[in-house]
Amino acid sequence: MTANANHPPAVEAIGLTKIYGSGNTEVVAMKDVSVKLSRGEVVALLGPSGAGKSTFLTAVGLINPPTSGRIVIGGEAVMEGERALVDLRAFRRQHLGFVFQKANLIPFLNAVENVAVAMEINDVAPRAARQRAMELLDYLGVAERANNLPDALSGGQQQRVAVARALANQPSLILADEPTAALDSHRGRQVMELFRKVAHERGSAVIVVTHDHRSLDVFDRTYEMEDGKLRASLHDGHAV
Amino acid sequence: MNLAAKDIRHNFGRFALTTVGIGLLLMIVMGMGGIYRGLIREATLLVDRIGADLWVVQGDTRGPFAEISRVPANLEDRARAVPGVASARRFVSHTIQREHRGKPLRIVVQGLSWPEDRGDWIPLVAGRALHQAHYEMIADRSLKLELGEKVQLGKDVYEVVGLTSGMVGSGGDGLGFFTARDAQSIQFDLPGEALRLERQSRRARVANVDLGQTQPLLLERAVGSARGIPALAPAQVSAVMLTVQPGADAAQVAATIEMWPDVTVYSKQQQVDLLLSGMVDKARRQLGLFRVLLIIISTIILALIIYTLTLDKIHDIAMLKLMGARNRVIASLILQQALLIGALGYALAYWLGTFAFPKFPRLVVIETPDLIQLAVIVFGISVLASMIGIAKAMRVEPNKVLS
Ligand SMILES: Nc1ncnc2c1ncn2[C@@H]1O[C@H](COP(=O)(O)OP(=O)(O)OP(=O)(O)O)[C@@H](O)[C@H]1O
Ligand SMILES: [Mg+2]
Numbered sequence: 259m260t261a262n263a264n265h266p267p268a269v270e271a272i273g274l275t276k277i278y279g280s281g282n283t284e285v286v287a288m289k290d291v292s293v294k295l296s297r298g299e300v301v302a303l304l305g306p307s308g309a310g311k312s313t314f315l316t317a318v319g320l321i322n323p324p325t326s327g328r329i330v331i332g333g334e335a336v337m338e339g340e341r342a343l344v345d346l347r348a349f350r351r352q353h354l355g356f357v358f359q360k361a362n363l364i365p366f367l368n369a370v371e372n373v374a375v376a377m378e379i380n381d382v383a384p385r386a387a388r389q390r391a392m393e394l395l396d397y398l399g400v401a402e403r404a405n406n407l408p409d410a411l412s413g414g415q416q417q418r419v420a421v422a423r424a425l426a427n428q429p430s431l432i433l434a435d436e437p438t439a440a441l442d443s444h445r446g447r448q449v450m451e452l453f454r455k456v457a458h459e460r461g462s463a464v465i466v467v468t469h470d471h472r473s474l475d476v477f478d479r480t481y482e483m484e485d486g487k488l489r490a491s492l493h494d495g496h497a498v
Numbered sequence: 499m500n501l502a503a504k505d506i507r508h509n510f511g512r513f514a515l516t517t518v519g520i521g522l523l524l525m526i527v528m529g530m531g532g533i534y535r536g537l538i539r540e541a542t543l544l545v546d547r548i549g550a551d552l553w554v555v556q557g558d559t560r561g562p563f564a565e566i567s568r569v570p571a572n573l574e575d576r577a578r579a580v581p582g583v584a585s586a587r588r589f590v591s592h593t594i595q596r597e598h599r600g601k602p603l604r605i606v607v608q609g610l611s612w613p614e615d616r617g618d619w620i621p622l623v624a625g626r627a628l629h630q631a632h633y634e635m636i637a638d639r640s641l642k643l644e645l646g647e648k649v650q651l652g653k654d655v656y657e658v659v660g661l662t663s664g665m666v667g668s669g670g671d672g673l674g675f676f677t678a679r680d681a682q683s684i685q686f687d688l689p690g691e692a693l694r695l696e697r698q699s700r701r702a703r704v705a706n707v708d709l710g711q712t713q714p715l716l717l718e719r720a721v722g723s724a725r726g727i728p729a730l731a732p733a734q735v736s737a738v739m740l741t742v743q744p745g746a747d748a749a750q751v752a753a754t755i756e757m758w759p760d761v762t763v764y765s766k767q768q769q770v771d772l773l774l775s776g777m778v779d780k781a782r783r784q785l786g787l788f789r790v791l792l793i794i795i796s797t798i799i800l801a802l803i804i805y806t807l808t809l810d811k812i813h814d815i816a817m818l819k820l821m822g823a824r825n826r827v828i829a830s831l832i833l834q835q836a837l838l839i840g841a842l843g844y845a846l847a848y849w850l851g852t853f854a855f856p857k858f859p860r861l862v863v864i865e866t867p868d869l870i871q872l873a874v875i876v877f878g879i880s881v882l883a884s885m886i887g888i889a890k891a892m893r894v895e896p897n898k899v900l901s
Contacts, residue, residue: 312900321820321897350896351822362899364814366508371499379823384499407508423821 266333268297268463269318269431274327276313276486287313288324289486297430297461300454300476302468304491305483311467312435314483318465319354319433320346332430351380355424355462357434361416363408369419370395370404376426387426394422398452413440421449425456432456432464443472450476501827502834509807516803517839521846523796524876528847529855530785530792531868536861537781541668541773544608545766549619550587550739551748553764554755562589562736563668563769564776569761573738574611580754582746587611588735590681593671598649605641605651605674606667609681609735617660617675625660631677636660638672652687656680668773670860678735697721793875796843800883804836808887815891816898828891833884840880844873 276288287310295301305311316322318329320336329337331353336344363372373391378384395401398418400411408416417440424432432453438446450473453464466477474480480491506513545563553562554569554577561567577586590609595602610617610628617627617636625645628634635656637643647658656676665673676684688696697720704710704720740755742748752763764772808815815828848869855862 316897316900321895321899347819347822347824347896349822350820354822356820358900362813362817364817366505366814367499367501371504375499375501375818376821378499379818379821379827 265297265461267294267330268299268332268461269465270294270330271314271318272328272330274314274317274324274329276310276317276322277325287486288317291327291486291488293481293488295431295463295465297463298457299478300457300464300466301479301481302466302474302477302491303481303483304468304471309483310486311483313486314488315433315435315465315467318431319356320350351376351427353430355427355429355432357417357420357424357432357437359436359439361408361413361420361440363416363419363423365408368405368407369400369411369415372408372419373422373426376423380427382427391422391426394425395419398422414442414445417441418445418449421452428460428462430462432462434464434466436467436469438468438470438473443470446470447473447476500834501831502838505807505811505831506835506838509810512803512807513835513839516799517842517846520796520800520839520843521850523792523799524843524847524872525850525854527789527792527796528851528864528869528872529858529862530789531872532851532855532862532864533858533860534782534785535863535865535868537668537778538774539863540664540666540670540861541778542770543665544667544673545769545773547619547621547665548589548739549741550589551742551766552740552752552755553589553766553769554738554740554761555736555764557760557762559762560764560772560776562591564772567736568734569736569738571735573735573761576758577738577740577755580751582742582748582751582754584741584743584746585614587615587739588678589737589739590678590685590735591667592681592685592736593667593669594651594684596651598643603641603649604671605637606669606671607681607684608673608675609678610675612677612679620660620662620665620675622660623663625658627660628675628677629659632680633657634659634676635680636662636675638662638665638674640664640666640672641674651684654680654683664861666861668777682735793879797879797883800836800839800879801886803839804832804884804887805890807835808832808891812891812894812898815894816896819894820896820899825892829888832887832891833881836880836884836887837877840876840883844876 271291271293274288274291278285278287291314303311313322317324323337323340326339328335334344336342336349364375367375370388370391373394374387377387377390392401392404395404398421400415400418403411403415411419417437421437434453438449441449450466453466454476456462457464481488482491554573555561556567556569559565559567571588574586574588577583588609588611591606593604593606595604597603612628612631620627620636622636623639628636633654633656635658637658639661643649643658645658645661648655649658662673667673701717701720704716710716740751742751748765752765755761755763818828851864855864
């Protein structure tokens with residue numbers, strides 16, 4: 259899938275560099291990473307442990323500012339080096355969705371509340387938020403556990419609730435860091451396909467860090483990171 | 499959805515325990531305020547009820563409540579002669595501690611000027627006023643005496659004929675009303691041997707002076723009853739209470755008596771002020787200090803619990819921030835919890851107090867302005883206690899979710 263000429267890229271990273279620590283504890287986790295994703299594009303990010311995948315994802319997710327470089331989301335410049343150009347929190351709640359390896363559900367909220375809270379934070383009326391949360395849970399096959407606290411859900415069920423939460427505000431950019439590690443391969447693939455479906459239907463861009471080479475065919479493109487450098491991968495999905 | 503309430507439901511045990519703890523502390527704070535009000539009421543009760551316009555006490559003393567005052571009983575008669583005085587009664591009061599049914603019994607012995615004063619002004623809850631000049635008493639319920647019960651005080655036995663409720667002295671001990679004569683014989687009760695020794699020493703003193711040697715009859719008199727010796731001072735009373743005639747100026751009457759060098763006169767209001775500025779004031783400061791300390795302790799406990807509840811939620815708060823929650827959402831989550839603990843603690847304190855306060859050994863008077871003041875304080879400490887939790891939460895970085 260190629261970029262629609264009428265739209266600015268969903269996300270554009272330009273020369274992102276991240277240096278942790280200083281002096282002899284200095285770690286260059288990300289080196290001059292530039293990438294451009296169109297709306298509706300689903301990409302996988304591969305790479306060995308410590309390569310800088312999470313660093314890249316959190317930088318683009320506006321929770322871990324890069325040391326230098328520039329981040330543009332939906333045509334709007336949001337980060338210039340470590341400096342925020344917009345209200346990051348407002349930007350996150352309106353435009354970004356996150357899924358991590360751990361579900362990170364709020365333990366005192368049940369499944370449907372965990373999804374609805376993301377929408378209430380984004381000023382959706384409680385009733386509407388709950389209704390849409392139920393729809394999402396249903397879509398992800400965990401509707402029957404809607405009123406259970408996270409403790410009472412299996413790891414896979416928790417992760418599906420987390421995916422529902424990430425999709426709740428119809429974000430333009432979804433960032434997922436090893437989201438299927440807790441799922442069996444069938445469920446894992448389902449989640450990947452869901453991302454793809456959402457991306458294609460709604461025009462969201464999706465970046466998924468994964469080690470699961472079996473579902474790479476779901477992605478439009480695959481990138482690989484190594485030693486903080488990003489390059490297009492030889493592992494191919496549908497299209498290059 | 500209300501995040502605070504959901505979190506509380508999830509942490510119900512800790513939350514409930516904290517609320518109970520804060521509630522108990524607040525109950526004591528409430529009770530101490532009530533004890534102070536009770537002290538004032540008890541201290542001024544007698545002065546209020548006894549219905550005297552002026553108090554004539556020993557010269558240059560602040561008696562008879564704040565310190566000991568002794569005036570001769572015949573001061574009563576002198577006072578009656580002053581223009582404008584309607585009535586004069588003696589005030590006899592002293593606290594005794596005796597044994598009754600194997601338990602210590604503290605009574606503030608109150609003498610009534612029989613026969614003018616039979617105690618008709620005393621609000622009775624049972625029984626009657628005094629009907630005879632001797633061996634009857636009106637007891638306060640706090641003395642735990644029954645109607646008809648007989649109490650041995652000194653050489654005599656007194657029967658409880660009337661009961662009052664809440665009539666206690668400024669020390670919190672129940673009042674017992676007797677005729678003034680009885681009150682004095684209770685006070686000056688001496689064992690037979692002491693009397694014998696006293697008479698012997700009197701005789702020895704008389705024998706030493708010329709008069710005694712030339713008048714042997716005096717020696718006879720000296721070993722007799724004290725009442726039979728005109729040279730000895732008449733019985734003393736604590737004070738004399740006056741009522742002024744309607745239309746007469748109490749200040750004028752007071753000014754007249756004030757000119758007598760052996761006495762000092764106080765109005766009813768001055769007597770109340772003396773009581774309150776003396777011992778009650780000290781008690782007030784003491785209770786006030788305790789209240790302040792307990793409120794500080796409550797604040798610290800509340801702050802600590804709110805802080806640990808917040809620490810437990812750091813990861814969730816980071817997640818909320820990652821999802822883009824405003825600071826307001828997070829701060830109100832913490833503040834609401836503190837306010838809820840404060841409010842429930844306050845309600846619990848009030849509720850427990852309705853059972854506990856009547857069982858306190860001192861009178862506890864809970865007044866609405868005090869309740870409102872405490873409510874405002876509780877609101878204040880709840881806000882204060884949530885501050886460090888909120889400050890901590892505000893510093894949480896959203897990428898803490900990843901660690
Ligand atoms: N907060 C930090 N402080 C210092 N160094 C860090 C920090 N976070 C990550 N690093 C370092 O940066 C490098 C990249 O880390 P990153 O987490 O991005 O790797 P990753 O590709 O996500 O690895 P994995 O597959 O194990 O999750 C690593 O060498 C890591 O040790
Ligand atoms: Mg990682």
